[in-house]
Amino acid sequence: MSTSLAAEKEQAQQDLDRMRHSTAHLMAAAVQLLWPEAKFGVGPAIKNGFYYDIELPEALTPKDLGRIEQKMRELKNKKLGYDRIEVGIDEAIEEMSKRNQPYKVELLNLLKERGSTAVVQETGDAEAIGLSEGQEGSTVVSFYQTGHFLDLCRGPHVEDTTHIGVFKLMSIAGAYWRGNENNPQLQRLYGTAFNTKEELDHYLWLLEESKKRDHRRLGQELDLFAFSDLVGGGLPLFTPKGTLVRDLLEEFVQSLQEPLGYQRVHIPHITKNDLYKTSGHWEKFQEDIFHVSGKSGEDFCMKPMNCPHHTQIYASRMRSYRELPIRLSEVTTVYRDELPGTLHGLSRVRAITQDDAHVFCTPDQVQEEVLRIYSIIENFYKPFGMTLAVRLSLWDEEHPEKYLGTPELWNSAQEQLRAVLRMKGIEWVEEVGEAAFYGPKIDFTALDALERTWQLATIQLDFNLPERFNLEYMGPDGHAARPVMLHRAVLGSVERFMSVLIEHYAGAFPTWLSPVQAMIIPIADRHLDYAYQVKQSLLDVRLSSARESIRVEVDEARESMQKKIRNAQLQKVPYMLVLGDKEAENGEVNVRHRSGVNLGTLSVSALAERIKQEILTRNDLPRE
Known part of the structure; x- marks a missing residue:
């Protein structure tokens, strides 16, 4: 530092x-x-x-x-x-x-x-x-x-x-x-x-x-999401295209964490109030919680966070030190009763989808697990070209009554996080009093194309929930011990991250993330048969990613070629494939990029290989 x-x-x-x-x-x-x-x-x-x-x-x-x-x-x-x-x-x-x-x-x-x-x-x-x-x-x-x-x-x-x-x-x-x-x-x-x-x-x-890039306007124009007065404010409805982008982001996170031993779990969207009273969240969040009543007479609520549920998966049976670390992950929605005046597109909503994960480990495993999480965050943000700044959020030792745990525990935990940052060889800042009440944390701030900073990813140490829920594991000496809990978020909120991405790219997502990657534009009706041959050739390209093929459409509209190209550009489609007599005769495509660069005439296989590499590497190739 x-x-x-x-x-x-x-x-x-x-x-x-x-x-x-x-x-x-x-x-x-x-x-x-x-x-x-x-x-x-x-x-x-x-x-x-x-x-x-x-x-x-x-x-x-x-x-x-x-x-x-x-x-x-x-x-x-x-x-x-x-x-x-x-x-x-x-x-x-x-x-x-x-x-x-x-x-x-x-x-x-x-x-x-x-x-x-x-x-x-x-x-x-x-x-x-x-x-x-x-x-x-x-x-x-x-x-x-x-x-x-x-x-x-x-x-x-x-x-x-x-x-x-x-x-x-x-x-x-x-x-x-x-x-x-x-x-x-x-x-x-x-x-x-x-x-x-x-x-x-x-x-x-x-x-x-930033006005031009407003995600609320672009989200409508690109048919990514909608809002309905009948559904309610802050409750976005994602279209097929928007859902595809969400899925691709979630799959990317999963591809990074699954090899590191993360296992998926699934929890319900409602819970008894008692869960949050035990965790300590009720006292802090009860005014922001949606309350649910049912026939049982018990008090339920819509979950505003997932971590207490995950503790109950851990607590469902006795654990041995040999099982640790246990890494649980889930992409799921939480609900918070935000004031109507604070709602803002996808960046402030009432239904918040979190790419949540929690690690239960021994105290001496903390450093290694934090390094694992750090690598996930680092590798996730790399394709987006967002520079990450790092903040170490510390407790305020002059007011220990605000925090759980002894000074020795806090100093040890904070030094472990410092050791991780030293290993990474990066610069960071430290902020006293910014820690959560249950432990210190590493916060990551991303810098977007408009030089705005967004606090998105985080790694947090938690001494509170293991204590409150009496979580234990059987140590090598045969005695019960208390695990440490790590919270981590990569995107933070899927909705908010999408709002940041839309504005970061001005809606022109990189090829791997674009809902439609190639638009085929036949000049005349007589070129439609060849257009569908090209489409099928692109669909037949096998990819090693979760998505099975290149996402390609044919513009059949009876409009001029220039109008079709303009429509594809407005939809931010990366590649426009113009087909006429010459292309049909030679089995080629005339390729234009949404940036306005004309890539000239390519064989279908050459274009397919180009798009395939951009998808698999999550990195757009040079256009000139």
């Missing part, structure tokens, strides 16, 4: 956040000049930008953002400072009352009565309270003066407005004050800021590209 590199990245991000927070103040200063009666809520830096919640006498339009931007540039050029002023809380309340800033007065009174933690919890803005870290209970708060604009703020800020880079105001939204729908709704102005114009332009390009 390169601590210096991690420190440099962290410092660069802190500097960028400071500049963005300063830009939020600059925006507020501009708004106050344009609308002197504006009343300000909070304005933090956020990922990729900043926002400010403001009460205004009129509803802003996108046109107003241009006016605000122009005023911001005028103020920036004046080299206004960010001058810190410290005053007592009572004096601060008096000053904000004079300036008719009721939301600032409310924050100050909340700070005075309940402390900084309450303010942060209710606003999400640590800087808004004007109280530095470690000053809980202090009677002094800070303001920052920028020209005419005075704002309650903890800071820090840039030295003056000329240290602000390039910025752009992005959008306007509504936001309830302090996140409470019973409070006034303010106007939230979003903006972004970067150090250079090139960085801003690149970010704006990524935003436009």
